[in-house]
Amino acid sequence: YYKIEKSGVAAARNIGIRESKGEILVFFDADVILQKDTIEKFLKYFKEDKDAYIIQGRWSRKSPVPTFSSRFFLLKYRYNFKELCKNKRRIEVANLESGCLAVRKEVFNDFKGFDEEYRLSGGEEHELGMRLLTDYKIYYYSDIFVEHEFGSILKTLIKIYRRTINFSVLSFKTDNKNFMELHKNSVPVQDKISVILIFLLACSSILAFVNMKFALSIWGTLVAIYVLNIAKFLTYLIREENILFAIKGAIADFTIMIPRILGLLKSYYVFYILKQKDHKI
Numbered sequence: 001y002y003k004i005e006k007s008g009v010a011a012a013r014n015i016g017i018r019e020s021k022g023e024i025l026v027f028f029d030a031d032v033i034l035q036k037d038t039i040e041k042f043l044k045y046f047k048e049d050k051d052a053y054i055i056q057g058r059w060s061r062k063s064p065v066p067t068f069s070s071r072f073f074l075l076k077y078r079y080n081f082k083e084l085c086k087n088k089r090r091i092e093v094a095n096l097e098s099g100c101l102a103v104r105k106e107v108f109n110d111f112k113g114f115d116e117e118y119r120l121s122g123g124e125e126h127e128l129g130m131r132l133l134t135d136y137k138i139y140y141y142s143d144i145f146v147e148h149e150f151g152s153i154l155k156t157l158i159k160i161y162r163r164t165i166n167f168s169v170l171s172f173k174t175d176n177k178n179f180m181e182l183h184k185n186s187v188p189v190q191d192k193i194s195v196i197l198i199f200l201l202a203c204s205s206i207l208a209f210v211n212m213k214f215a216l217s218i219w220g221t222l223v224a225i226y227v228l229n230i231a232k233f234l235t236y237l238i239r240e241e242n243i244l245f246a247i248k249g250a251i252a253d254f255t256i257m258i259p260r261i262l263g264l265l266k267s268y269y270v271f272y273i274l275k276q277k278d279h280k281i
Contacts, residue, residue, distance in 0.1 A: 002015055009114075009121045010115060013098070013114050013124075014113040014114055018113075020105065022105065024042070025102065025103050026101070028099065028100060028146065029099045029148075032099055032148050035145055038100070038146055041143065045141055049090075051137070052137075053104045054102075054138045054139065055144070056096070056102075057140070058077065058144070058145060061074055061240075063147070064148075068248065069153050070148075070149055075236070075241070081140070081142075084186075084188060087142075088142060090142065092138065092182055093138055094129070094180075094182035095138070095186045099146070111135075115127045115128070115280070118280050120162060123163070123170075126167045126170050133176055133182070134176065140185075153252065153255070156256070160260060161266075164260050164263025164264060165266050168267035168268070169270060169271050171183075173271070190233065193229050194230065195257050197226045198258065234246045267279075
């Protein structure tokens with residue numbers, strides 16, 4: 001253990017990297033619990049796959065706390081992960097996330113560590129991932145998991161908003177042609193469609209000042225399309241929990257798209273209007 005002055009998660013991780021002696025560096029967050037085979041599987045895949053230098057796992061379906069927030073978000077991430085993997089052993093992705101991550105130490109011989117100018121967690125891992133993509137592939141393995149505890153819905157919404165800004169600004173800035181192709185393996189089509197539908201729903205609100213009846217018909221159509229878009233996910237929630245949980249889950253799913261839209265709009269304003277190309281949170 002190395003005790004340091006409070007200086008941010010990026011600086012703390014960099015000290016860990018610098019002081020480490022092993023060939024494999026494993027990163028976890030304070031709000032996760034390792035499963036019995038988590039590290040064993042990391043080591044197994046590094047041994048089997050010589051092309052693997054950066055391996056990520058994901059959140060288990062099991063919640064360490066019984067709150068609706070934790071149960072919903074874990075089911076959401078679990079469902080998305082299954083949809084992205086499609087029974088594949090591993091998938092190549094564009095994003096780096098440090099909550100369940102292992103990296104060969106030699107990677108940091110070629111790249112400096114996390115950008116310590118990021119004050120809050122989230123941006124520093126995405127920025128490092130963008131740099132690593134120039135020379136390395138980032139993989140999710142479909143059977144590596146840790147248990148993760150989520151805070152309240154409000155805290156999670158704030159985190160989603162901040163991280164959307166950080167990730168979007170980096171996305172606007174990158175000239176890596178491979179990034180957008182890989183990004184489809186990070187965000188399910190369902191969520192992309194949901195974001196578009198909710199944005200259209202918000203924009204169509206101005207119609208209420210012109211013709212309320214027409215506006216209501218547009219809203220009804222968009223909401224119906226939205227429900228159809230997430231129907232498979234709602235069926236999954238019913239199967240895993242119950243119908244009441246699924247109804248609450250539909251409302252929560254709608255709600256978590258709002259900070260993503262606001263984050264995208266804020267990042268567009270910061271990057272293209274204010275020209276703050278190196279904006280960091």
